[in-house]
Amino acid sequence: MARPPFKKVLVANRGEIAVRVTRTLREMGIRSVAIYSDVDRAALHVRVADEAHPVGPAPAGESYLRIDKVIDVAKRAGCDAIHPGYGFLSENPSFADACEQAGITFIGPPASAMRQMGSKTAARAKMAEAGVPIVPGAMCDTTEEAIAAAKKIGFPVMLKAASGGGGKGMRLVTSEGEMESAWERARSEAKKFFGDDTVYIEKAILRPRHVEIQVLGDRDGNMVHVFERDCSIQRRNQKVVEETPTPAKAATRELIEKMGAIAVQGAKAVGYHSAGTFEFLLAEDGSFYFLEMNTRLQVEHPVTELITGLDLVREMVLIAQGEKLAFAQNDLVPRGAAIECRVYAEDPASGFLPSPGKIERLVTPSGPGVRDDGGAYPGAEVSSYYDPLVSKLSVWAPTRERAVMRMRRALSEYIVTGIRTNLAFHEKLFSHPDFVAGNYDTGFIDRHKDTLLGYPSVPETDRDAVSVAIAIAAARLERATGATSAQAGESGSRLSPWVAQHRARTLR
Structure with a gap:
């Protein structure tokens, strides 16, 4: 059932995503409210919003992550709804609950769906029930159990924090001898970043691609997938480059449609609505396995918008207002x-x-x-x-x-x-x-x-000679010009020519 259109929405975020959400709100004729920490008082997201309110000191735990402060601002500003962006409180079911209790619409999925998909272990079990393929794995409480599970699954294996994300609490283990130290490091990191040292083990897929499927559903049970994004260019398990369609040879359009259908199936199994993303590992032979579901707008959503013409933020707002999707799966054609x-x-x-x-x-x-x-x-x-x-x-x-x-x-x-x-x-x-x-x-x-x-065009045997040449040239230039200030650090100390040549070599 459709609700009256929102008149004012608080954007519970900062940086580029807050700016991006605010722009769509303005296009929809909805007034925007920004929040900011002490160090963000002059930030761009504050400048572009219709009004802005402080929420506390610089540390996120004392400002952007304070549910009570965010809700208080929304109430005082007379907001109908809150859009969480990504990160911060976007996947926190307690925040969605707090919005509902305050009579404010949360522009995102239901808290129940977030809870089901928030724990990787619970999500794996739920998706297995729904027929979504998952990587072989097991829960383990001790190093001995982990070693036994790894032997059964077969090395290499990956240790993962059950409540983790963003590459934290993850360790690749290639042999039994590596397990003990990897197990302790993974648990320690999981505890530090997520407050939960629960770790599970799963089969490591060698040379996989990280391919995700965008889903979008309304409150009436209509659900579509909006094709794939290849997020395989990563460092430390953090995405750096994303593209669509995937250039993977194994990823035929038939395979992508199959992955999309399975993602829709999985989303419906948890009563999902709004925008969300199913992440998969894609093997070279075309087999794929569920990794996790992100119950929010993804950082990389612009590439999906570019090939479809959709505004995913607008769709999230319309869905939150109770409107049905204006299109079916067959209406979506990537370009x-x-x-x-x-x-x-x-x-x-x-x-x-x-x-x-x-x-x-x-x-x-x-x-x-x-x-x-x-x-x-x-x-x-x-x-x-x-x-x-x-x-x-x-x-x-x-x-x-x-x-x-x-x-x-x-x-x-x-x-x-x-x-x-x-x-x-x-x-x-x-x-x-x-x-x-x-x-x-x-x-x-x-x-x-x-x-x-580094220097892809310089043979390894010549790199030392090139380094020396750059250092000598830098020293001569300095003597000739007396210019030390340009290369002085905050302490005022001069940068060594050796450091200068290293930075030149490594693109600084």
Whole structure:
């Protein structure tokens, strides 16, 4: 049953996703309310909203994650609904419950569905009941049980935090001798990040692709899938690049339709509505296995929007208002190819460490088929308290080949100064012949890090000579100009020419 249209919606998030949700709300004629921590007072999401309210100090646990504070702001501002974005409270069923108790609509799935899919072990069991293929695995309480299970399943195996996500609490174990230390590390990390040291074991699929299916359903039980996204380009189990359709040779359109139908089946099994994503491991032989369900809007949703013309945030709002989907599965036809890369304030040459600071200059790409979902502006501060995502750069083209070329062009136009970014890393990645050919899996970055971070055109035997030459040139230039300030750190100390040449080699 449809409800009256929302008049005012609070966006319980920050950064680019808060900006992105706010823009759709404005297009729908809905007033937007932003929340901000002390360090986000001048953030872009605050500037674009119709009104904004503080929720506490910089640490997320004292501001963006405080359910009581967020609900209080929504009440005082007279909001009809809350959109959680992704991250923070977006997959917290207690938050959805709190919204309902306050008479505020939660723009997302029901709390019951989030609870069923929130624990990976419970989700695996539920999906197995629903006929969704899962990776062989087992729950274990001790190292001995884990070793016994691994022998039964067959090495290699993966240890995973039952309440985990984002690559935390995960360890690959290739032999019995590695199990004890991996088990302790996985449990310790799971406890640290999720407050739950429960770990389960599952068969490790070698050289898999990470392919996910977008689902969308209304409150009347109508459910569709909105095709796939290939998220295999990862580092430390964190997505870096996403694209659709997947270039995997095994992923025929028949296979994708099968995966989509199974995702819809799984979503219906838990009474799901709103936008959600089923993540699968896709093996080289075309077999696929359920990983987890993300009960929220995904970071990488723009590529799906680019090939379908849908606005997934708008659809979430309409569904929350009680409206039925305006289309059926047969009405959805993908068009062309879309790719997204995540632009982070981080230093690839230093192990991708975050690079917080003030953005001095920011020029984002534009032109045909280019979309940049950003949350910053020149003069904005990238805080050390939150994820260092600057923007999501997406492109669309009629073919994948043209989409890759378009992304190269867009990256060449992207300028950020004042902080370090991974832009040069992306330029290397999008020029790598294997990526261009679509030949990659989840281990791609680890296997090719020397090429992606170093000097792919210089033979190994010549690299030391090149390093020495750069160091000498840097020292001579410094003596000639007396310019030490440009390479001085915060302490004012001069950067060694050896460090300078290393940074030059590794794209800094």
